[in-house]
Amino acid sequence: MAELELDALTKVFQDGDDEVVAVDDVSVEIDDGEFLVVVGPSGCGKSTTLRMVAGLESVTSGRIRLGDRIINEERPQNRDIAMVFQSYALYPHMTVRENMSFGLEESTEMPDDEVRERVEDTAGLMGIEGLLDRRPTELSGGQQQRVALGRAIVRDPEVFLMDEPLSNLDAKLRSQMRTELQRLQEDLGVTTMYVTHDQTEAMTMGDRIAILDGGRLQQVATPLECYHEPANQFVAGFVGEPSMNFFEMRYEEGRLVGDAFEYPLPAEIDEAVAGATDVVLGIRPEAVELVGERDGGHDFPVVVDVVEPMGNENTVYLEFEDTAETLVATTDGMLRITEDERVTARIPEDAIHVFDGTTGEALHNRTVVDEEVASVPTE
Amino acid sequence: MADAEEDASALSSVDLSRVALYGALLAVMAAILTPIEAGLVTSFKTSPGGVSSTLPFAPPTPEFFTLSKWSAALNALGRGMVNSALYAIPATVISAFLGSLAAYGLTQAQWKPRYKAPLLALVVAGIFIPYQAVLVPLSRFWAVYAPLDEWLSFLWALGINDDYVGILELLITHVAYGVPICTVLFRSYYKNMSIEMVESARLDGASLRRVYRRIILPLSTPMFAVVLIYQFTQIWNDLLFALVLVSTESSPAAPVTLILAGLGQSQEGVDFPLRMAGAFIAALPTLAVYVMFGEEFAEGVAS
Amino acid sequence: MRDILRTVRRRLTHDDPSTDGGTITEQRPSPGATQRVRDRLGDRFGSDFVESLPFWLPTFLLMGLFVYGAIIWNLLISLTDYQGFVQPDYTNLDLEMYAQAFTDSSVVSASVNTFLLLIAFTLATLAVGLGLAILVDRHIRFENTFRTIYLLPMSLSFVVTAQFWLWMYNFNNGVVNILLGVVGLGPVDWLGNQSVVLWAVVFALMWQFSGYAMVVYLAGLRAIPTEHYEAAKVDGASTLKMYWRVIVPQLKGSTISASVVLMVFALKAFDFLYSLVSGYRPPAGSDILATKMVREAYSNLNWAYGSAIAIMLFAMALSIIGPYLVYQFRRGNL
Structure with a gap:
């Protein structure tokens, strides 16, 4: 086992005469045994980053260090890594046993009986010992997934690379595999780099998550840090469902002025924001409260536009009167609320985020209290 | 349906x-x-x-009613059938195998598409070349620059008729002009194979050669059927190269098409029944292949 | 479960991650000269370039020698005066053979014939093929049987089909003249009459290759989603209109690839014409460049002249293949 370090990793693709920067100066250190989830919208460079670590793409500049080796120039087969592909990439003409033995036969001098024993041990671990003599086409999607994982595990590599391994499964199986994969990784203690576009996977599986956008690393932190203390507006908007409400505002002495409403700032936030002119006010939907009566400067009259009942909660789309600005709130599922109703929305001062209007950088993040942490949705 | x-x-x-x-x-x-x-x-x-x-x-x-035309045709063409098989079968197998290797090197091997494209264009163009454009150099090549009949004189010393050098020349010639189509057929097949599967095998520690041997080759069986059938039909049916390299139908090494082209021709006119019987005998191997593997043949011509 | 893991892991720790054969490049502190060359080539052409050489190089050497080398050599020969049994003289190169060819009325008429054959054969075969494909695509029973029979002639040698058509076109006893006689026409001397022989050949070739065009079009038709047929029906189009306005325009790709292949077959029609007469001189009025070239070179031993005609034929083929390759390249198929 070893730690994996990406240092100023950059990938430039040549597209005719144009240069496309797919990965731009990404630096991140993954500790020995850590589970790092790389997440971002499609085209953000996350798969390219993973493929560079695997050795399937050349590195334009920067370094990849695995333990005490720089592996930039190593061929994929010499890097001591195993990868699980989105399509599983099982060899259709080989049985499960042959699929799992393949890597050991090709990359080691291990005697046949030892290969066999290890394949059987791993199959036992994955609960697929009964499928060893079947071919991939005779397996269900979930079983194929297990075989693909088993094929990576049996090689006992320094690093696991996973490229959206769960995206071909149906929703129920996916959440089941999520937990299982996480437990497996914990048990095996293998450094893992996991690429996904699914933020639920990112939030629930990773020790830390690395968020990429436009080839640039936005933030590397624990899931909760990314959620509550986003480094910038992109991270704030990307993490969380429904995503954070944003309002473009102007900073004026002690308050924020926007098209829809004015927001008075308490002293400590005022201090953090002072100096900026254009800012973005952010508030998570679950932090918005619907209250009976206006009480103070953080309460605003709004009209209910659409209500999406989810059972346990409602997603409510609120409109500020006479403007196009909307505010999304999640409320308790029992709360009876109807469209076109006039209500008062409270944006609590301890829950707001303020971002710089031009750079998007966070100027102020919400205060995290234990009670709030406990209410973060987990699955 | x-x-x-x-x-x-x-x-x-x-x-x-x-x-x-x-x-x-x-x-x-x-x-x-x-x-x-x-x-x-x-x-x-x-x-x-x-x-x-x-x-x-x-x-x-x-x-x-008579069966004599069939027996006469069989007498005339029997030698040609053997001769044709002698080069058509090995040439088919060799060109299919070379085509498979080349297609693999041009698709699943990772090198820059910018350099692959012109090579591929050469291969595709190679299929469509009218053979007339290479005939004179081809016959000079075999006659002057690669005089196989001199190099193989030890064989003739063993009592093999030296006309059989034509068979060897035909074999090599058909391989050379067959590889472009074989390469293109295999390429379209390999291009649709999962790239992730090959990448996975590379990560598993297999070299390019091992990936071919253990992954690509076993998965190519259906395409080999298509290519072998198509290629065999093409080579068996050819007349032009046989005419140029063997030249006379009276040669002991004359392929079946060459003999058939001159069968039943005399001063009195054409002996049609003899020719028809000959045509069926000459077409028998390709007809048999077609009847047995019609699907593969259709797939071969469609791509 | 923990125990298994521990044993698994223990067994793994002493493993040497060595590789199989010697073909894999190992990075070492001071790479040797070959390794450096290898790396440089890898940087230039891509990581697998060196390793992939043994796979495609034999094919390219073979093709380079026999196809492209031979064409260049042929061009060279066409510039000499090489004929008869002497050796070609490469020191005195000129365009004399081409000048001769352009004024040779038989070459001119062979070129015209080649051109007519090419166009007529390709258009007729495509039209028949498309019609057959549409018929076969209409959910018929025994589809496989029909398809197999339609494609059958394609599996036959030109030498074989030439025998059949020689008999079909026979003046006294041929099927064609007998059928025409039933409706009170003919008989026509199909292979002896200069003004009809070319069309008789076109018809025979069409017979042989319409099955091929059908297979290509059928694949094209099957690739069109059923929704398009249904949408056209819902929009109130008649069957004829549906095919003409919705389906046929989508078969452009099939048409292009089928015509290229058919034209090349037409350029190679030598085998058929040679077999009709068992000799180098095809029936009068059906001489094409392919037959003219072989006759000049192998019958008259005018090697240089034959080569020049071959280059003209090659130029004709190139004018078909060139645009096709560009088209394929633009669509990202290369």
Whole structure:
């Protein structure tokens, strides 16, 4: 086992005469045994980053260090890594046993009986010992997934690379595999780099998550840090469902002025924001409260536009009167609320985020209290 | 394929357009089969008597029936059948294998598409070259620059007729002109294979050569069937190279097409029954292949 | 479960991650000269370039020698005066053979014939093929049988089909003249009459290759989603209109690839014409460049002249293949 370090990793693709920067100066250190989830919208460079670590793409500049080796120039087969592909990439003409033995036969001098024993041990671990003599086409999607994982595990590599391994499964199986994969990784203690576009996977599986956008690393932190203390507006908007409400505002002495409403700032936030002119006010939907009566400067009259009942909660789309600005709130599922109703929305001062209007950088993040942490949705 | 229910209702309602459709299909089928049928019945007729006194597409009446044309044709062509097989089979196998290797090196191996594209263009163009454009150099090459008959003189010393050098020349020539189409056929197949699968094998520690051996080759079986069938048909059916490299049908090494092209030709005219019998004998291997592997053949020509 | 893991892991720790054969490049502190060259080539052409060489190089060497080398050599020969049994003289190169060819009326008429054959054969075969494909695609029974029979002639040698058509076109006893006689026409001397022989050949070739065009079009038709047929029906189009306005325009790709292949077959029609007469001189009025070239070179031993005609034929083929390759390249198929 070893730690994996990406240092100023950059990938430039040549597209005719144009240069496309797919990965731009990404630096991140993954500790020995850590589970790092790389997440971002499609085209953000996350798969390219993973493929560079695997050795399937050349590195334009920067370094990849695995333990005490720089592996930039190593061929994929010499890097001591195993990868699980989105399509599983099982060899259709080989049985499960042959699929799992393949890597050991090709990359080691291990005697046949030892290969066999290890394949059987791993199959036992994955609960697929009964499928060893079947071919991939005779397996269900979930079983194929297990075989693909088993094929990576049996090689006992320094690093696991996973490229959206769960995206071909149906929703129920996916959440089941999520937990299982996480437990497996914990048990095996293998450094893992996991690429996904699914933020639920990112939030629930990773020790830390690395968020990429436009080839640039936005933030590397624990899931909760990314959620509550986003480094910038992109991270704030990307993490969380429904995503954070944003309002473009102007900073004026002690308050924020926007098209829809004015927001008075308490002293400590005022201090953090002072100096900026254009800012973005952010508030998570679950932090918005619907209250009976206006009480103070953080309460605003709004009209209910659409209500999406989810059972346990409602997603409510609120409109500020006479403007196009909307505010999304999640409320308790029992709360009876109807469209076109006039209500008062409270944006609590301890829950707001303020971002710089031009750079998007966070100027102020919400205060995290234990009670709030406990209410973060987990699955 | 339509489901049976739909067909049944179509038939019961005596759908006129359906009748017309099948009528047209059968008419075309008759048009396609007529030359072959006429050839077949004629091959059992005596000549000139049977040929002139019966309709060309009617079976021979007993008085004009004969099997002698078939036995004569078999006598004339037997040697040619063996000769053709001697180069057609190895040339088919070798060109298919080379094509598979080349297609693999040009698709699944990771090197820059910018450099692959011109090479591929050369391969594709290579399929469409009219062979006339290479004939004179080809015959000079074999006659002057690669005089196989001198190099192989030890074989002739063993009592093998030195005309058989033509077979070897044909073998190599057909491999050379067959590899472009084989490469293109295999390429279209490999291009649709999962790239992730090959990447996975590379990560598993297999070299390019091992990936070919253990992943690509076993998965190529269906395409090998297609390519082998197509290639065999092409090589067996060729006349031009045989004509240029072996030249006379009286040569002991003459391929079957070369002998057939001159069969039954005399001052008195053409012996049609003999020619028809010869045509069927010469076509027998490709017909057999076609009847057994029609699907693969269709796939080969369609791509 | 923990125990298994521990044993698994223990067993793994002493493993040497060595590789199989010697073909894999190992990075070492001071790479040797070959390794450096290898790396440089890898940087230039891509990581697998060196390793992939043994796979495609034999094919390219073979093709380079026999196809492209031979064409260049042929061009060279066409510039000499090489004929008869002497050796070609490469020191005195000129365009004399081409000048001769352009004024040779038989070459001119062969070129015209080649051109006519090419166009007529390709258009007729495509039209028949498309018609057959549409018929076969209409959910018929015994589809496989029909398809197999339609494609059957394609599996036959030109030498074989030439025998069949020689008999079909026979003046006294041929099927064609007998059928025409039934409706009171003919008889026509199909292979002897200069003004009809070319069309007789076109018809025979069409007979042989319409099945091929059908297979290509059928694949094209099957690639069109059923929704398009249904949408056209819902929009109120008649069957004829549906095919003409919705389906046929989508078969452009099939048409292009089928025509290229058919034209190349037409350029190679030598085998057929040679076999009709068992000799180098095809029936008068059906001489094409392919037959003319072989006759000049191998019958008259005018090697240089034959080569020049071959280059003209090659130029004709190139004018078909060139645009096709560009088209394929633009669509990203290369």
